[in-house]
Amino acid sequence: MSKKVSLRIWRGDKDSGEFKSYETEADDGMVVLDVVHQVQATQAPDLAVRWNCKAGKCGSCSAEINGMPRLMCMTRLSDLPEGEPITVEPMMAFPIIKDLVTDVSWNFRVKQTIKPFKPRPPDAPDGTWRMDQRDVDRVQEFRKCIECFLCQNVCHVLRDHAKHETFIGPRFFVHTAALEMHPLDTEDRVPALKDDYNLGYCNITKCCTKVCPESITITDNAIIPLKERVVDRFYDPVRRLFRVLSGS
Amino acid sequence: MAEYTTHEHDVLVIGAGGAGLRAAIEASAAGVDVAVVCKSLLGKAHTVMAEGGMAAAMANVDDRDSWKVHFADTMRGGQYLNSWRMAELHAKEAPERVRELEAWGAVFDRTKDGRILQRNFGGHRYPRLAHVGDRTGLELIRTLQDHGIHRGMKVYMEHTTVRLLKDGDRVVGAFGYDRERGRFHVWRAKAVVLATGGIGRAYKITSNSWEYTGDGQSLAYHAGAELMDMEFVQFHPTGMVWPPSVRGILVTEGVRGEGGVLRNSEGRRFMFDDIPDNYRSSTATDPEEGWRYVTGDKSARRPPELLTRDHVARCIRREVKAGRGSPHGGVFLDIAWIKEKIANAPEHIKKKLPSMYHQFKALADIDITVEPMEVGPTTHYVMGGVRVDPDTQMTTTVPGLFAAGEVAAGLHGANRLGGNSLSDLIVFGKRAGEYAAKFAKEHGAGQIHDDEVQQIARWALAPFERDAKNNPYTVQYELQDLMQDNVGIVRTEAEMTHALEGLEQLRERAAAVGVASHREYNPGWHTALDLDNLMVVSQAITMSAIERKESRGGHFRDDFPDKDPAYAKFNTVLKKGPDGEMQLRRVDVIPLRDDLAQIVEDNK
Numbered sequence: 001m002s003k004k005v006s007l008r009i010w011r012g013d014k015d016s017g018e019f020k021s022y023e024t025e026a027d028d029g030m031v032v033l034d035v036v037h038q039v040q041a042t043q044a045p046d047l048a049v050r051w052n053c054k055a056g057k058c059g060s061c062s063a064e065i066n067g068m069p070r071l072m073c074m075t076r077l078s079d080l081p082e083g084e085p086i087t088v089e090p091m092m093a094f095p096i097i098k099d100l101v102t103d104v105s106w107n108f109r110v111k112q113t114i115k116p117f118k119p120r121p122p123d124a125p126d127g128t129w130r131m132d133q134r135d136v137d138r139v140q141e142f143r144k145c146i147e148c149f150l151c152q153n154v155c156h157v158l159r160d161h162a163k164h165e166t167f168i169g170p171r172f173f174v175h176t177a178a179l180e181m182h183p184l185d186t187e188d189r190v191p192a193l194k195d196d197y198n199l200g201y202c203n204i205t206k207c208c209t210k211v212c213p214e215s216i217t218i219t220d221n222a223i224i225p226l227k228e229r230v231v232d233r234f235y236d237p238v239r240r241l242f243r244v245l246s247g248s
Numbered sequence: 249m250a251e252y253t254t255h256e257h258d259v260l261v262i263g264a265g266g267a268g269l270r271a272a273i274e275a276s277a278a279g280v281d282v283a284v285v286c287k288s289l290l291g292k293a294h295t296v297m298a299e300g301g302m303a304a305a306m307a308n309v310d311d312r313d314s315w316k317v318h319f320a321d322t323m324r325g326g327q328y329l330n331s332w333r334m335a336e337l338h339a340k341e342a343p344e345r346v347r348e349l350e351a352w353g354a355v356f357d358r359t360k361d362g363r364i365l366q367r368n369f370g371g372h373r374y375p376r377l378a379h380v381g382d383r384t385g386l387e388l389i390r391t392l393q394d395h396g397i398h399r400g401m402k403v404y405m406e407h408t409t410v411r412l413l414k415d416g417d418r419v420v421g422a423f424g425y426d427r428e429r430g431r432f433h434v435w436r437a438k439a440v441v442l443a444t445g446g447i448g449r450a451y452k453i454t455s456n457s458w459e460y461t462g463d464g465q466s467l468a469y470h471a472g473a474e475l476m477d478m479e480f481v482q483f484h485p486t487g488m489v490w491p492p493s494v495r496g497i498l499v500t501e502g503v504r505g506e507g508g509v510l511r512n513s514e515g516r517r518f519m520f521d522d523i524p525d526n527y528r529s530s531t532a533t534d535p536e537e538g539w540r541y542v543t544g545d546k547s548a549r550r551p552p553e554l555l556t557r558d559h560v561a562r563c564i565r566r567e568v569k570a571g572r573g574s575p576h577g578g579v580f581l582d583i584a585w586i587k588e589k590i591a592n593a594p595e596h597i598k599k600k601l602p603s604m605y606h607q608f609k610a611l612a613d614i615d616i617t618v619e620p621m622e623v624g625p626t627t628h629y630v631m632g633g634v635r636v637d638p639d640t641q642m643t644t645t646v647p648g649l650f651a652a653g654e655v656a657a658g659l660h661g662a663n664r665l666g667g668n669s670l671s672d673l674i675v676f677g678k679r680a681g682e683y684a685a686k687f688a689k690e691h692g693a694g695q696i697h698d699d700e701v702q703q704i705a706r707w708a709l710a711p712f713e714r715d716a717k718n719n720p721y722t723v724q725y726e727l728q729d730l731m732q733d734n735v736g737i738v739r740t741e742a743e744m745t746h747a748l749e750g751l752e753q754l755r756e757r758a759a760a761v762g763v764a765s766h767r768e769y770n771p772g773w774h775t776a777l778d779l780d781n782l783m784v785v786s787q788a789i790t791m792s793a794i795e796r797k798e799s800r801g802g803h804f805r806d807d808f809p810d811k812d813p814a815y816a817k818f819n820t821v822l823k824k825g826p827d828g829e830m831q832l833r834r835v836d837v838i839p840l841r842d843d844l845a846q847i848v849e850d851n852k
Binding site: 027030031034040041045046048049050051052055056057058059060074076097098101103104105108117119122127128129130131132133136139144146182185 | 288289290292294297353355362381383386395405492497607722763765771775
């Protein structure tokens, strides 16, 4: 059944912008990205919006829908209040390029700074490794991340305090956790977590976990265990004493 | 005069999916300067949507497997129109390419003894697909991305290539624009690798993302390369059919690999009703044997749901046409039934098929651990593409131009087996990168001709001069309808002739589309420029499909429903003629090398 839908879409660029209202028809089961596309195809061909897979797998179409950070392709109209206009605006923690498209290049620069995977020597003569499924389960949870950057968008350290230069955000704590907890990895990223990535800024409000479209338990499974590693290494009283005595 | 920025690199890779990134990694490793140009952000390419796994005869789960069996399976699946040399290289090299991913940080699901787990898939005799739940493509692209960014390659994200540039016969670079500012760029390079993927956006119902507009096929065609086997388009049997807005989104074959069954509205497992002769000896005779197969009983044969995709897709279409379909025009795919067989079925399903569980829950209000899914065919993959040398992946007619992955033809013949695509990307992506680097080292940079660049720039800017009432989206939608209705899963001469006429009219309309506003992040403009690529691939598919008056693999003709041995002897090849017209010729299939013919015989 087709019905009328009202949209308020933010239109503009880095200098200025405003919400513009559009009306379009919506069919059963449609998601927000469908109606945004419909507006684009029939009323506003230059409306800028990122998308790729339209199946919740690529993490391109992140936006704020009625104020909530979500993927447009996975937000069904039927989950939003009926009869009220739907507000769609770009992610706020990143600079605007145009309309719903933001400049997320900072994320790609951050990843470049994190030490890459460094495996131990192979376990078997044929150059392969052995890992138990239960040992890779938690890493696989982190590797589900589709890099939609919604967690970065809601992290108050980035969104409200703009600590982009000194803090890497939940996405890259998950990335670091995936490397640190990889059964084969031999690299050490714990000092960097403390000194360069300022993991301590995170006060575990769990906003990132709430918005993750892949339901990764970012705070409990990635951030808190990393904080524990930092504490164990640098703030454990016994080890501290040992460091003082040994002069290291 | 249009302004443009010139960038200098040794090897230019166009496309950043599995094949492009693997090529870029290999070329970088060879010590040349590499650039990657991609339409989207890094890590968002269509590879990310691949679900089931990558096929490699590692024999971790069944030690009877070997490259020879994988080779024979691939050739049988492709109805022997494959490039046998590519099928041989692929089967031999895939295991090493998969192990290499593990060394770069990929985390595959594990066997009980800690090795890489492999799963069953259609057309593969033994469990062969290395996988990560049902998100193997994400694992592949993230592994290559995270490894690649530390290898010194320069990545131009959200840049679109419009034309390849040539100096005489040879390719010397590419022309394109950045999406953000709409400014023009010329990449001057000694070798160019096309890794742009497929053509799904030429159809209305497709599992493919917006990027799949046939760019690489079209770039190569305009540059004088040959396109081969374009009639062979794969319609994946199981796409979502409801709600309408998600029609076409892929439902992984892994559902069937884990025991999912297809039923019609009468509850009948209709796949048992039509088993092709050449698969009869390897297919289960009853549901019980099928279940034993998917749970690892080596004495059992595979259930008919795991026959090749072309066959399963046609059987589904037949059931729907005969009035035995599901409420929304598909059939039922049921994985929930396995609760009759195993104790913790809902948890098992969520563990093995997490994305499918999530996708149906979120988009269709269906809990797949409780209810069956509704599924139907969706445009998924093109077996045909740019004709290349099987060893080096260099195009047959344009020196310095390489192609790898879906954009290239050869490996899959008339029908691709599930799981052979991801392995294709890493095997031939590596080869393309290796030989492109070699070519770059052996040849200097060519000359960029400014007049050629200016001509392309004028063409690219022309939509701004025209009336914006001629909307590019409308033309794109009409083209998708035309191809869906007339050159789809079942074809006839009359409908395809109609499609060619329709394409002719749409070409005129495409040349008249206009866009308003400015060049900065303007999707209307991007859509207008993509139309030319969609036109080229649509015409290529239709012309090749008219030429092949038989049914084989992904190509099914209602007016010629049987295989014709005379058509087993050639591949269709297209090239741009001197007056800009598309020319078609038949090229003889090269007879199998004796030892490979023996392998095929031994595995019949």
